[in-house]
Amino acid sequence: MGSIVRVAIIGAGPAGSLAAIFLSDYAKRKRKTFEITLYEGKDFKKKGQCNCNLCAGVISNNLHQELNDIGIDMTKTIQCKVAGYRLYLGCESILLSKNDPNIFTVNRAKGPVDASAHSFDQLLLDEALRRKDVSLKRRYVSSLHHDQGWSLSCGGKEYRHDLVIVATGVNSPILKQLERTGYKRPDTLWTRLVELKEDVLHPDTRRDEIHVLPVQNMKDVDYxxxxxxxxxxxxxxxxxxxxxxxxxxxxxxxxxxxxxRGLFRHDLKKDSILCSCSPMTSVSAAKNPISDGLIMLGDAGVSRYLKNGLLIALLSARQASRTIVDYGISKKELKRGYLRFYRRLASDMSYGRFLFWCFEKMKNRPAILKKPKKEILDMLWDLHTGNLSYKEIFFSMIRPKIFWKIFFG
Ligand SMILES: Cc1cc2nc3c(=O)[nH]c(=O)nc-3n(C[C@H](O)[C@H](O)[C@H](O)COP(=O)(O)OP(=O)(O)OC[C@H]3O[C@@H](n4cnc5c(N)ncnc54)[C@H](O)[C@@H]3O)c2cc1C
Known part of the structure; x- marks a missing residue:
């Protein structure tokens, strides 16, 4: 590495901003000099869908703890503190909760109603920009190519960098251009996010719970x-x-x-829908996430199957930053520090797919919630909160009794 390493981070979502934070802090500790530029097309301080990072905004206990540990206080961004997950199967429902879980909800950007709301993504970006070696170009990167370093086109200008960290999420068209390096985008599922006026809620529905309904008899919707x-x-x-x-x-x-089901009022009105969008979510890991001077982070690399992607954005940003500072930026050096971690997350995705397949089987067995065994409740709790890795959940439940209960009980 030369004396100053010019780093481009494409995307200032959680993975990008956290990578800037970790990279800057580790570099300082190791007395190395990085010049970090974040490229981001959205303005999280502005209202409107085009500035929103498309996500439900549930912050897990673990993520809250990790943010606290690095001195990021997310209090002002909190929308609600969640008491637990209420799971509905057939006509049964059950509240999954453990005493006082630190689960919160946030708006990734401004949100659809409250002009004074604080954006979670802006909080992380502000934290990154407090560092002298981090700057922001509020523009989308339109193309990038490799020729003795990386050249990025942005707002009609070209910028040269030694290292590019791609943290664009999985919905960005720029990922296609990276296929030249052997990269293959993760597999995806369609999702839909709908922001609703609070008056749709039935007065008896708890407002401090996350309600989870596996959907039956619909062609395209699972949950x-x-x-x-x-x-x-x-x-x-x-x-x-x-x-x-x-x-x-x-x-x-x-x-x-x-x-x-009694969750919403009977006199539903279509004008209760404030806005809606249809992002994809990644359900597998990308292939070849590393190249010379290039590393894919967050959803563009590997995430967590259907749960807690924001935590994985933080963990992968931290591991990648350590790798860059401790080892270097060539393909070999990046692989040395990052690939084992990446493969562990990728294999956890497979465990996640299996566990959600088991959960799918429960859809037809509402009786399972009547007198649920503690092991089943623990499994459902960990599955929904993302407190444990999917591998840990899998090994905690491989007992014949539990499988029998899920599939036949
Ligand atoms: C419907 C849905 C609900 C979800 N709910 C949750 C949840 O409740 N909790 C949770 O933990 N996870 C949730 N996730 C997962 C979570 O959103 C992702 O794991 C997380 O956002 C990944 O962060 P990221 O920084 O990698 O990507 P993103 O959050 O997608 O950020 C990417 C950023 O890159 C920018 N960008 C893209 N292309 C360019 C470009 N060419 N130039 C410049 N900037 C660019 C974008 O504008 C964006 O700001 C959800 C996902 C979906 C789809």
């Missing part, structure tokens, strides 16, 4: 999750494998189902 925010609600629909984009007619069907 509906209702997340409380301070002055509105977020409805997150998760699509089936191989299904098409989830349309608004499906959203309405789910809302009617929730109304029949």
């Amino acid at each position: 509906a999750i209702l997340i409380p925010k301070k002055r509105h609600l977020t409805l997150n629909l998760v699509g089936k494998k191989g299904a098409l984009q989830i349309g608004m007619s499906d959203v309405w069907k789910v809302m009617v189902m929730m109304s029949e």
Whole structure:
């Protein structure tokens, strides 16, 4: 590495901003000099869907703890403190909770209703920009190519960098250009996010719980999750494998189902929908996430199957930053410090897919919630909170009794 390493981070979502924070701090500790430029097209301080990072905004206990440990106080961004996950199967429902879990909800950007709300992504970006060696170009990168270092096109200008960290999430068109390096984007599922006025809620529905409804008898939708925010609600629909984009007619069907289930009022109105978007979520790890002077972070690399992607964005940003500072930026050096960690997360994705397949089987067994065994409750709790890795959950439940209960009990 030369004396000053010019680093471009494409995308100032959680993975990008946290990479800037960790890289700057580790470099200082090791007396190395980095010049870090974040490229971001959105303005999280502005209202409107085009500035929003498409996510339900649930902050897990572990992520909250990790942020505290690095001195990031997210208090002002908190929308709600969550008491637990209420799971609905058939006509049964159960509250999954452990005493006083630190689970919170946030708006990734401004959110649809409250002009005074603080954005979670802006909090992380501000924290990164407090460091002297980090700067921001508020523009989308339109192309990048490698020729003795990396050249990025942005706002009609070219910028040269020694290292590019790609933290664009999985929905960015720029990922296609990286296929030249052997990179292959993760597999994805369609999701839909719908922001709703709070008046849709039935007065008896708890406002401090996340409501999880596995959906039956719909072609394209697998799960509906209702997340409380301070002055509105977020409805997150998760699509089936191989299904098409989830349309608004499906959203309405789910809302009617929730109304029949007693969660929403009976006199539902379509104008309760404030806004809606349809992002993809990654369900596998990318292939070849590392090249000379190039590393893929967050959802563009590897995430966590359907849960807690924000925590993985933090963990991968930290591991990549350590690697860059301790080893270097060539393909060999990046692989040396990052690949083992990456493979562990990638294999956890497979455990996650298996566990959600088991959970899918429970859809037809609402009786499982009648007198649930402690092991089943623990498994469901860990599955929904993301407190443990999927591998740990898998090994905690490989007992014949539990499998029998899930599949036949
Ligand atoms: C519907 C849905 C709900 C989710 N809910 C949760 C949840 O409740 N909790 C949780 O932990 N995880 C959740 N996730 C997962 C979580 O959103 C991701 O894991 C996380 O956002 C990944 O962070 P990231 O920084 O890698 O990518 P992103 O958050 O996608 O950020 C990427 C950033 O890069 C920018 N960008 C893209 N292309 C360019 C470019 N060419 N130039 C400049 N900038 C660019 C974008 O504008 C964006 O700001 C959810 C995902 C989905 C799809």
